[in-house]
Structure formats: C-alpha cells, structure tokens
Amino acid sequence: MNSSQSTxxxxxxxxxLRESTKDLHSSAEGNQFQHLLGSGKVEKDDYCRYLQQLYVLHKTLGELLQERKAHPALHKIVQDYHFDLTCLKNDLGFFNQTAEASQAVPATSELTSAMSRTxxxxxxxxxxxxxxxxxxxxxxxxxxxALRAGLNLPETAGASYFDRYGDKQRERWMKFKEDMNELEFSDEERAELVANAKETFHTFSKIGNQLLNK
Ligand code: HEM
Known part of the structure; x- marks a missing residue:
C-alpha cells in the first residue's frame, strides 16, 4: 500500500484496515505461539494463560464499548455478541480456572491501557x-x-472461544464489514483505527512471546 492511501x-x-495490516497478519500467522496453537501442540498451562489474555482483552474492550455505546459509530456496529464472554468463561472453567482470576501479561496490560486512553x-x-x-x-x-485434537478436548468446552460464532461466523463478519463501510470516519479517525488495529496485531505477537518467555 502506498502511504497516501492512509488518508x-x-x-x-x-x-x-485489511491492506494496512496484511503484513502484520502474516507475522501473526508465523508467530511461534500461533504455530503451537494451530498444531495443537501448545502446552496446557501456556494455553490456559493465553485464554486468560483473551478474557482480559475482551472484557476490557466490551466494557469500554458498552460505556461509550451512545457514540453513533459504536451504536451502529456494536452487537450484544461482542460482549459475550460465555465461551471464554466455559473454556477457562473446563481447566478449573475462574475467568475473573485471569492474570494479564505485560503486553495485555499495555493494550488494555491503550484501549482506555482511546x-x-x-x-x-x-x-x-x-x-x-x-x-x-x-x-x-x-x-x-486442532486444539480439540491436540489437547483432547470435548466439542463443548476448552476451545469453544475459537469457534464462538459457529455457523453464524460468516454472516456476522459480513455484517461487520458492511456496517463499517457505511460509516463515515474522519481522516483522523481512520488513522486512529489503523493504528489501533496494528497495535493489536503487535500485541498478539508479544503475548505469544511473553507466554513462552522469549
Ligand atoms: C495461525 C494463525 C492464523 C491463521 C491461519 C489465520 C487465517 C486467516 C484467514 C484464512 C482469514 C480469512 C482471509 C480472507 O477471507 O480473506 C483471516 C482473516 C483475519 N485474521 Fe487471521 N489467521 C491467523 C491468526 C490471526 C491472528 C493471531 C489474528 C489477530 C488476533 C488474526 C486476525 C485476522 C483478521 C483481522 C482477519 C480479517 C482480515 C480482513 O479481511 O480484513 N488472524 N485469518
């Protein structure tokens, strides 16, 4: 993408958003931790700590979106299922963990602080x-x-987060895209959206590295 596209x-x-984060998506796919997830070879403890990071990120973002839901753009985009933490709670519960006791690694805390500032x-x-x-x-x-096979998990819990929308996934993603494209963001907001998406991708790589102590 050439730089003039950003404005x-x-x-x-x-x-x-897709073009600006394409390279970061490729890096995320290549990240060692994502490989371990994708091959089902992740250690159970590391996997549980990863679920905790996802819980903290979703909980924080969900609360902030809910607080600001009167904002016209958020009002249009945000749906109840964006706040639904049931799958993560059940997955953590399957490993005898309480979601509320989740401990953020530094990369997760940095991103939740950035979310609050935003x-x-x-x-x-x-x-x-x-x-x-x-x-x-x-x-x-x-x-x-892959996680069900590798960690010997049932269909219902342990890795349900990763298929949380089931057969509605495509429909919901198409709706998200359509609704986003119908909104008119200012140049400043567009730059902010891209910067925050990039930071999120970076965070996922950092979380993977921090969970593996790299
Ligand atoms: C093993 C790792 C991963 C694989 C194999 C993978 C695979 C994919 C695939 C197949 C798509 C759909 C592409 C399309 O229909 O055009 C996609 C889209 C996407 N993935 Fe991943 N992904 C991985 C990791 C991640 C991670 C870690 C994140 C971020 C947390 C992520 C975020 C996204 C986003 C934002 C899109 C939508 C791109 C767009 O069309 O705007 N992916 N991914």
Missing part, C-alpha cells in the same frame, strides 16, 4: 481493536479443531 478517503475503511479521546477508535478480534474469527475455526 485517501475513497478507500473503504475495511479495505484500508475510549477517552476517540471512542470510534475502539473499533480498530474490535476489527482484529472479530477478524480473527475467520481463521480461528481451524484452531478450535
């Missing part, structure tokens, strides 16, 4: 974090399968 408002916001100065920017978490449902179905 080129003729590019749809979803094309802009909520205060540019609520629409919260959608940049949501974009990455929602977009990740596209590749996650196969992770659920």
């Amino acid at each position: 080129e408002s003729s590019t749809s916001i979803m094309d802009l 909520a205060a100065h540019s609520p629409a920017g919260l959608l940049g974090y949501l974009y990455v978490l929602e977009g990740s449902t596209n590749g996650a179905k196969f992770l659920a399968k």
